[in-house]
Amino acid sequence: MDGDTPYATDLALVERLRAGDEDAFMALVERLQPSMLRVARMFVSTQAVAEECVQECWLGVLTGLGKFEGRSSLRTWIFRILTNIAKTRGQREGRSVPFASLAGDDLDAPSYDPTTFLGEGEAAAGHWSSLPNDWRSIPEERLLSSETRAVVAGVLASLPPMQAEVLRLRDVAGWTSDEVRNALDLTETNQRVLLHRARAKVRRALDGYLRDEA
Amino acid sequence: MTTEAELTCREVVELLTDYLDDAIPTPERARLDAHLTACDGCSAALDQLRETIRVTGTLTEAQVAGERLEPIRSVFRAWRSETT
Numbered sequence: 123m124d125g126d127t128p129y130a131t132d133l134a135l136v137e138r139l140r141a142g143d144e145d146a147f148m149a150l151v152e153r154l155q156p157s158m159l160r161v162a163r164m165f166v167s168t169q170a171v172a173e174e175c176v177q178e179c180w181l182g183v184l185t186g187l188g189k190f191e192g193r194s195s196l197r198t199w200i201f202r203i204l205t206n207i208a209k210t211r212g213q214r215e216g217r218s219v220p221f222a223s224l225a226g227d228d229l230d231a232p233s234y235d236p237t238t239f240l241g242e243g244e245a246a247a248g249h250w251s252s253l254p255n256d257w258r259s260i261p262e263e264r265l266l267s268s269e270t271r272a273v274v275a276g277v278l279a280s281l282p283p284m285q286a287e288v289l290r291l292r293d294v295a296g297w298t299s300d301e302v303r304n305a306l307d308l309t310e311t312n313q314r315v316l317l318h319r320a321r322a323k324v325r326r327a328l329d330g331y332l333r334d335e336a
Numbered sequence: 337m338t339t340e341a342e343l344t345c346r347e348v349v350e351l352l353t354d355y356l357d358d359a360i361p362t363p364e365r366a367r368l369d370a371h372l373t374a375c376d377g378c379s380a381a382l383d384q385l386r387e388t389i390r391v392t393g394t395l396t397e398a399q400v401a402g403e404r405l406e407p408i409r410s411v412f413r414a415w416r417s418e419t420t
Contacts, residue, residue: 142416144409151408155400173407180408184415232350234381239346248344250377257380257387265387266394274392293392299357310359318353325388 132196140187151180154197157290158204161306164224164283165205165212175211179204194304197297201305226282229315233322260332273331277324288313289320343371348378352385 138146158179162172182203190199212219240251257265264270278286287306291297297305303313343351348371354360355368372379 142419144412144416147412148405148409151405152399155405155408156397159400177407177411181411181415184412232346234346234349236346239344248346250345250375253377254380254384257384265391270391271394275395278392278395289392290397293389294395294397296393299359314353314357314359318350321353321385321388321392324392325384328388328391329384 129192129195132190133192135196136187136190136192139184147184150196154200157287157295158201160283160287161201162204162208164287165208165217165219167212167215167217171211171215172208175208176204178207182207195297195301198301198304202307205305205307221284224282224284225312225316226285226319229319231319231322233318233325255329255333257329257332265332270328270331273327274324277327281320281323284308285316285320285323288316289324292317293321343367345371345375345378345381348372348375349381352382355382356385356389 135146135150139150155176158176159169159172162175162179163169166172166175179200183200186203190196194202234254238251238254240247240249278289281289284306288302288308291302291305292299299310299313299317302308302317303310306313308316348368351360351368355365360368372382
């Protein structure tokens with residue numbers, strides 16, 4: 123983001139695409155394709171149909187480049203085209219996907235085990251009954267080891283699809299909250315709840331794994 | 337001693353994603369800041385969340401095999417030949 127023209131870099135990229143720069147286009151495709159396939163797959167019945175949706179999306183992007191004004195990021199704009207295509211396709215397949223099946227039914231679940239806090243009726247109810255482990259004493263090489271990262275990858279693979287995608291886009295790919303909610307057509311609240319739940323599960327798994335070191 | 341206006345730790349940990357996104361309205365943000373300064377448990381929880389985000393950020397996306405992108409390259413070339 124640079125000041126008044128947050129998506130100036132995107133406008134420059136759009137110019138290169140309009141000029142027919144195949145390398146710039148394929149680099150963009152390579153970067154976004156894994157995520158686009160997963161998002162499309164949420165709404166349609168098979169991987170093959172998801173791939174068709176993504177292909178249709180890229181054609182829509184290319185023919186619509188003149189309409190991109192830089193009011194959102196390019197990647198957000200691309201994902202909006204994709205979710206529209208995939209949702210329409212899913213509806214045509216007679217497939218209705220309830221939000222809860224994508225988002226998970228545990229959005230209200232607490233981040234920490236309830237027994238971590240003092241119960242109602244006790245003085246200072248709702249405060250820590252035992253303090254969380256102090257991760258600050260964990261050596262950096264342990265925290266960022268391939269084993270620790272495998273724990274995170276394992277949780278990511280087990281999350282409901284929308285929780286996983288929000289977490290990937292925010293914390294792996296580094297998108298902003300506005301980009302993610304616009305790309306996935308989520309409300310601001312839902313974006314944050316999904317992210318918070320996903321992070322809470324990763325944190326909990328990491329805490330279990332790192333406990334010996336703390 | 338908990339007053340009605342005071343946040344409990346159980347509430348604070350659910351606000352930390354919003355907190356890091358700077359999405360907490362000012363009056364509540366001040367209460368949260370005060371709580372985090374005073375509470376060792378919640379500052380450790382905030383640290384855990386920050387580290388969780390940092391470790392997650394070191395993951396990389398598995399690439400789609402190059403040959404599976406070829407149909408999209410064809411879409412691009414067809415589009416380019418029509419527009420130029």
